């Protein structure tokens with residue numbers, strides 16, 4: 451799809467109008483600023499606390515990306531193990547499904563007991579929430595292979611390793627990317643929730659501090675930064691997907707045009 | 709001369725659910741080396757199953773298949789397969805797709821580059837060597853799939869409704885192309901279709917099968933001269949073959965065999 455000038459101007463104008471309406475409404479309705487501050491206050495909070503924000507963003511970013519990276523490595527390995535081992539599929543997989551059904555963020559207080567107060571308990575929660583979408587998507591991608599391709603491999607005496615390397619693994623990549631997109635956003639949420647529970651740095655900690663001091667403008671700025679952080683990660687993944695497996699998007703487009 | 713492929717009293721029952729599904733009922737026929745044989749029959753009569761048993765991908769419940777006198781008890785080597793869908797790998801170029809069987813067979817792809825090139829040229833795809841398969845039309849994709857089946861020079865080509873998903877015109881084109889390639893390579897072809905016209909146009913022999921469980925109703929030799937042309941399809945002799953097959957299929961549908969008790 452080609453973006454026209456209108457496609458760019460429309461959202462820009464919309465958001466500008468939203469800001470103006472917000473500013474004007476808050477002024478005329480005399481909404482107290484601890485309930486809803488005007489956009490101007492947000493801007494001031496942002497510029498005044500720019501470096502503090504930067505520091506705590508980096509902490510949260512590190513926790514989220516750390517947890518995500520761990521989930522990617524272990525999730526893919528686990529998915530492969532489950533697909534290839536009946537025993538693991540019969541034993542560990544149900545266990546994982548039970549874990550999946552639990553609210554992962556409720557583990558945050560436990561993680562403090564198990565791992566401690568620092569960075570690693572946050573990474574653990576980020577990992578926990580990101581792990582499942584990676585596993586589930588990779589398992590599906592490894593399994594959903596046209597049976598004819600397996601027949602072809604058997605007829606030509608292909609090895610299990612060959613089938614994995616040449617068919618199953620590449621076939622799983624678009625699914626893996628779908629899982630990665632979900633996992634990244636979740637890992638940011640996981641890091642924040644873990645910081646809510648026990649932390650002395652990070653954006654989750656900062657948002658609580660802003661709340662205690664009724665600094666609503668600052669709290670909203672932090673939320674916006676979190677949104678940007680998630681969008682940034684999402685955009686990076688989109689870019690990598692387009693670069694590494696262009697055929698996954700192309701294929702969807704082609705199928706969509708029929 | 710002994711036949712290349714001998715299907716002897718093959719029975720197949722799939723054990724699924726409370727009672728099995730009987731797919732094939734004592735199927736027997738021979739296929740001469742270098743001949744073109746079609747299997748026609750209603751959908752679900754066990755044509756794909758029979759093809760898989762011949763290739764050794766699945767075992768028969770009873771009976772046997774012999775190829776070159778040897779009992780088939782596992783996947784045959786020396787077989788090429790074409791399916792109804794092209795099932796090409798999206799992440800590979802056309803040429804790399806053609807190479808897949810070579811790689812699985814553990815042979816050196818270098819030795820087969822010329823081969824792949826000449827096969828693609830044979831089906832008019834020489835300019836699409838490095839193209840992504842999803843950029844090709846359905847007919848072109850199926851041509852690539854045919855090249856992939858032929859790259860290892862198999863003596864037997866098994867085709868399961870290979871052109872069934874294509875429009876009539878593309879199908880006709882590919883039918884003729886297949887005949888041309890078969891004339892050149894002299895392999896034995898077993899071709900599954902539910903299109904009677906296609907079966908008559910292509911085959912030396914049409915094996916007509918009944919509805920499930922599939923039985924052989926008739927082995928009908930097609931005495932039309934070769935090379936076959938599209939003009940022949942409007943001839944009287946061609947029409948008679950079509951009518952005979954249609955009548956056999958109709959009779960079998962009107963008098964279904966006694967059902968096995970559940």
Ligand SMILES: Nc1ncnc2c1ncn2[C@@H]1O[C@H](COP(=O)(O)OP(=O)(O)O)[C@@H](O)[C@H]1O
Pocket residue numbers: 722723724729730731750751752753754755756757758920
């Ligand atoms: N793996 C399987 N398990 C159980 N039933 C099967 C299996 N494969 C095929 N069948 C059944 O066997 C019958 C013949 O199938 P198939 O050989 O695919 O027919 P055709 O190719 O002639 O349409 C069908 O009733 C089908 O449902």
Ligand SMILES: [Mg+2]
Pocket residue numbers: 755756757868
């Ligand atoms: Mg079939």
